[in-house]
């Protein structure tokens with residue numbers, strides 16, 4: 117790896133992802149849905165490229181369209197693209213290293229995987245042409261989770277990048293993608309699979325004579341059943357390759373060069389899920405590098421003096437409006453309503469900010485690094501925005 121030549125330095129400040137991004141080759145951003153995983157992954161990668169140097173790749177899943185556009189990966193599938201230095205220049209930054217981005221295309225990745233593991237060209241072509249495969253490879257049970265890990269493994273093995281920051285898909289269950297490689301291995305050796313295949317494998321058995329198959333045949337049609345069986349028989353020929361690969365993916369995730377960053381907001385439900393996730397990582401002996409608390413309300417909202425002030429503003433809206441109206445050229449009743457509303461709104465935000473602080477105090481997990489990122493008043497969709505958010509990831 118080019119870590120030494122890339123001018124990467126080893127600093128480790130608490131409250132900053134700097135040290136983690138410097139010392140690891142793979143950083144996986146995970147956590148509950150909608151909390152800012154994609155944004156955090158992209159911002160961390162952008163900062164690593166800008167400040168630390170080397171070749172940095174962000175592997176994203178389903179980025180918002182404008183973000184994909186800003187990274188130059190809108191609609192290009194699995195291809196890795198370099199984010200042009202111009203984009204950094206627009207943001208007023210001269211990056212030390214290179215930022216690359218790729219989007220995860222599940223279907224394309226499955227096809228690539230079949231090409232790798234198929235024992236011969238004929239099997240490969242038969243699988244790729246199998247109607248069932250074509251239909252489900254985009255929505256294979258948990259395929260998104262598995263393929264994300266698989267693609268990561270492949271890119272890492274190529275050794276092109278000093279750092280790969282991985283975004284993860286919104287999973288129903290936070291553990292889905294961690295277990296995906298193992299589940300894939302299990303699936304290939306499962307009873308269900310064998311049971312489905314048997315009547316087709318030994319063409320001696322007349323499957324139409326068995327009641328289950330008779331019913332299935334009537335409901336689904338012979339062609340469909342045959343497609344299924346053919347698909348699984350073909351798939352089984354790749355069993356060894358798949359299982360070996362799934363195990364290798366798992367080992368890579370557990371190595372010291374890989375670390376996980378759990379992203380969450382301070383809302384009660386996502387935070388509990390994030391904690392559960394952090395525990396699960398540790399339980400699996402995976403490295404929990406940091407927790408990023410995203411969209412956090414600013415501390416000044418909790419300042420008691422400011423709270424008292426907002427109360428006074430609401431209570432004394434009449435007299436304040438009377439004094440201010442000539443200065444801002446406003447009608448007094450209107451100004452009074454605005455002031456009262458401002459005071460009330462501040463008080464409401466204060467309640468939420470306090471709740472957030474309580475949630476944070478209740479946080480049981482003690483990661484090596486805990487980073488807070490504020491709620492920005494605009495959406496994060498371009499490199500300037502990512503770097504702005506990224507600076508907070510670096511504790512600035």
Ligand SMILES: Nc1ncnc2c1ncn2[C@@H]1O[C@H](COP(=O)(O)OP(=O)(O)OP(=O)(O)O)[C@@H](O)[C@H]1O
Pocket residue numbers: 148149150151152153154155156178180284285286410411412489490491492493494495496497505
């Ligand atoms: N700190 C922030 N301040 C303001 N907006 C933010 C912040 N972080 C993220 N966002 C915005 O929140 C939205 C959701 O973020 P993002 O897509 O990164 O979440 P996600 O966890 O990847 O979601 P999913 O689970 O659906 O993949 C985006 O529109 C993003 O621009």
Ligand SMILES: [Mg+2]
Pocket residue numbers: 153154155177178179283284285286
């Ligand atoms: Mg996302």
